Amino acid sequence: MADLPGIVIMGVSGRMGQMLTHTVLESGKARLVGCVERPGHPWVGQDVRAAMGGVPVGVTVTDEPIDAIAQAQAVIDFSTPAASVGIARLAAQARAVHVIGTTGFSPEDLEQIRLAARHAIVVRAGNMSLGVNLLVQLTRRVAAALDADFDIEVIEAHHRHKVDAPSGTALMLGQAAAEGRGVALDEVSERGRDGLTGARARGAIGFSAIRGGDIVGEHDVVFAGEGERIVLRHVATDRAVFARGALKAALWGQDKKPGEYDMLDVLGL
Numbered sequence: 001m002a003d004l005p006g007i008v009i010m011g012v013s014g015r016m017g018q019m020l021t022h023t024v025l026e027s028g029k030a031r032l033v034g035c036v037e038r039p040g041h042p043w044v045g046q047d048v049r050a051a052m053g054g055v056p057v058g059v060t061v062t063d064e065p066i067d068a069i070a071q072a073q074a075v076i077d078f079s080t081p082a083a084s085v086g087i088a089r090l091a092a093q094a095r096a097v098h099v100i101g102t103t104g105f106s107p108e109d110l111e112q113i114r115l116a117a118r119h120a121i122v123v124r125a126g127n128m129s130l131g132v133n134l135l136v137q138l139t140r141r142v143a144a145a146l147d148a149d150f151d152i153e154v155i156e157a158h159h160r161h162k163v164d165a166p167s168g169t170a171l172m173l174g175q176a177a178a179e180g181r182g183v184a185l186d187e188v189s190e191r192g193r194d195g196l197t198g199a200r201a202r203g204a205i206g207f208s209a210i211r212g213g214d215i216v217g218e219h220d221v222v223f224a225g226e227g228e229r230i231v232l233r234h235v236a237t238d239r240a241v242f243a244r245g246a247l248k249a250a251l252w253g254q255d256k257k258p259g260e261y262d263m264l265d266v267l268g269l
């Protein structure tokens with residue numbers, strides 16, 4: 001047991017943090033060595049599983065990520081962009097694999113993560129599920145096979161608490177569609193249509209977002225032509241799919257060289 005990789009979970013009280021805690025504790029493949037929450041959170045100072053209403057496991061939630069990460073081989077981080085950028089620096093110093101599931105990064109944030117990955121193994125993906133990463137590859141292939149007579153739209157739906165849009169997954173899918181088509185996403189992306197928008201631009205890749213209730217995560221990539229339509233769809237019904245992918249990434253990263261990787265690397269897709 002002592003030789004299994006030690007994992008720290010960032011944002012442990014969150015929807016993903018709690019799912020990750022169960023996944024790591026029950027995996028038999030890794031040890032839970034630390035749990036981090038933001039300063040002032042009521043879980044800080046409590047045993048993580050007791051805070052979740054279960055039997056204590058001997059891991060106390062801390063708001064001091066440095067101490068936790070110093071004894072870990074990997075940090076699994078589904079928190080906020082600001083927290084993840086800070087942790088990227090600490091994980092790099094500690095030479096711990098940093099698995100980043102957080103979404104909603106600005107270009108400046110991504111540059112900070114890229115700099116940290118010069119010294120550390122970073123695995124970052126807007127979606128860690130096997131199904132979505134397969135969908136990314138399918139999207140790239142379909143977009144490469146069709147020309148701009150087929151309009152591409154990415155539609156996503158998430159729970160009412162989600163704070164960023166388009167979702168990280170929608171951006172991955174849009175990026176794959178753009179790559180398949182041989183264009184730069186920034187130049188063709190159409191977001192937030194409202195009012196007299198004018199007709200759709202040929203070659204645009206559109207994004208729209210639904211927010212409501214407890215939807216875990218649903219993504220459609222629509223290729224709409226004259227007289228026919230192809231719809232590629234992924235529906236997540238359980239956050240365990242993201243947590244399993246994140247743990248897989250943490251284990252996969254143990255023997256890799258510093259650099260920025262994604263789930264396509266981890267899954268070999």
Ligand SMILES: NC(=O)C1=CN([C@@H]2O[C@H](COP(=O)(O)OP(=O)(O)OC[C@H]3O[C@@H](n4cnc5c(N)ncnc54)[C@H](O)[C@@H]3O)[C@@H](O)[C@H]2O)C=CC1
Pocket residue numbers: 010011012013014015016017036037038039041078079080083100101102103104125126127128129168242
């Ligand atoms: N890549 C993927 O497969 C997935 C990514 N996500 C992303 O993961 C992120 C988190 O999602 P949820 O768990 O639903 O959100 P959440 O809001 O339930 O959890 C975030 C947690 O991070 C904590 N946090 C904030 N600042 C912190 C700090 N400085 N130090 C430590 N903890 C801190 C919050 O207190 C909260 O408990 C979002 O960006 C979401 O889009 C979510 C699901 C799957």
Ligand SMILES: O=C(O)C1=N[C@H](C(=O)O)C[C@H](O)C1
Pocket residue numbers: 103126127158159162166167168169170216217218
């Ligand atoms: O916030 C979420 O919940 C999710 N976020 C990720 C995203 O932004 O795509 C992944 C998943 O869809 C759930």
